[in-house]
Amino acid sequence: MDGMADKDREYLSVKIASLLPYLRRYARALTGSQTTGDTYAAATLEALLEDRSVFDMGLDHKVALFRAFNQIWVSSGSPIATEESGIHARAQRHLAKLTSNTREALLLHTVEEFTVAEIAQIMQVDESEVNELIRIARREMEDSVKGRILIIEDEAIIAMDLQDIVADMGHAITGVARTERNAIDLAGKEKPDMILSDIQLADGSSGIDAVNAILKSAGDVPVIFITAFPERLLTGERPEPAFVITKPYSEDQVRSAVSQAMFFSSTETLEL
Known part of the structure; x- marks a missing residue:
């Protein structure tokens, strides 16, 4: 038993469900594909069925959910899809040239509106590194x-x-x-x-x-x-x-x- 009462589990499930559209938005923007993004979102939910300890760390629920996603994303090597064609294939070639972790930090900050401190918790890095990643991302994306x-x-x-x-x-x-x-x-x-x-x-x-x-x-x-x-x-x-x-x-x-x-x-x- 993980010590979580049935009532707490039910509340957490409802809370995660309410945040899922935003996780899917982030995953879609990050991967450039609705199918691929949803695959990562689904993998995150499956992982949480086995281990919800990330929600016992005192983090905001949205921060905890995105941290769980980031762990799945990083563990898979943040892969570049190879099956895409057309505009997606061109996008993936651009993505492969970007500095590692920059798009993640930029999307989390500007689209999902997390603070630098929250992004540091999600990505498990220092706040100074988050600021540098965002700076690099802005320059690389706007110049592309x-x-x-x-x-x-x-x-x-x-x-x-x-x-x-x-x-x-x-x-x-x-x-x-x-x-x-x-x-x-x-x-x-x-x-x-x-x-x-x-x-x-x-x-x-x-x-x-x-x-x-x-x-x-x-x-x-x-x-x-x-x-x-x-x-x-x-x-x-x-x-x-x-x-x-x-x-x-x-x-x-x-x-x-x-x-x-x-x-x-x-x-x-x-x-x-």
């Missing part, structure tokens, strides 16, 4: 690829903010669309290298529908979705985007996701 970005966003202030962020990173902006029809028209005039899209648009149309329509003709184009409810996209019941930014977002989140999505993302459609 520059391109043309289509922004699909109906709120003018947010659209202007996103424009400023991606332009400051050195990317060109092909246009800003407020509706599904507008987005499709802009993509038809100039094919973007990446799409940054809201979910709900001005006329009640869907950013997801706009992206799906664009991808049918544009092919391999990485996509980042912005939503106030990321868990609604991360259910495991359908194809999902590799990068999901939660509103309200930070500049760091956008910069991190854009840098990585430019060479490491999925263009699978979402049937919602």
